[in-house]
Amino acid sequence: MNEGFETDERRAAIHTELRAWVCELAGKGGVAKIRKWMLQDREIAAVICHSQPFLLGLAGDVRETMVESCVKKWKPEADAKLNKAIGLKKIAARYSGFVRGPGAASFNKGIAANGAAGSKRDAHGDARASQPTVGIPAALLRPLTPIACRKR
Structure with missing residues (x-):
């Protein structure tokens, strides 16, 4: 300035x-x-x-x-x-409430049970959905993997 x-x-x-x-x-x-x-x-x-x-x-x-x-x-x-x-x-x-995400208020036991029942581990140990879950893309059901931190 x-x-x-x-x-x-x-x-x-x-x-x-x-x-x-x-x-x-x-x-x-x-x-x-x-x-x-x-x-x-x-x-x-x-x-x-x-x-x-x-x-x-x-x-x-x-x-x-x-x-x-x-x-x-x-x-x-x-x-x-x-x-x-x-x-x-x-x-x-x-929009701060929107950015924080829907949280526990949007949890649906039916969708969670369907995702848990349809998932299995692949060769890398990642949980993968064996069948598509209604309303949730399979990519979102996979656990996030940490990104390696760069050394400065």
């Missing part, structure tokens, strides 16, 4: 002065003035985005809302991507 808010190392002294200016204004209750200037000057926005809240004399949530404002103003394409990600996260939350 800091992409587009690059700071120039040669201007480190200026950035230190800008941080001091922000800290001084924040101490005097001048957050509105800071916000106005950061939306007019990309370098002030960069300093706010790259600095910790305690270096700016700002509360963490105040700095965070300022960074959001900077992104909206100076990087609208990044803001659109963030909003899309937030929307997708909200959609995913609605």
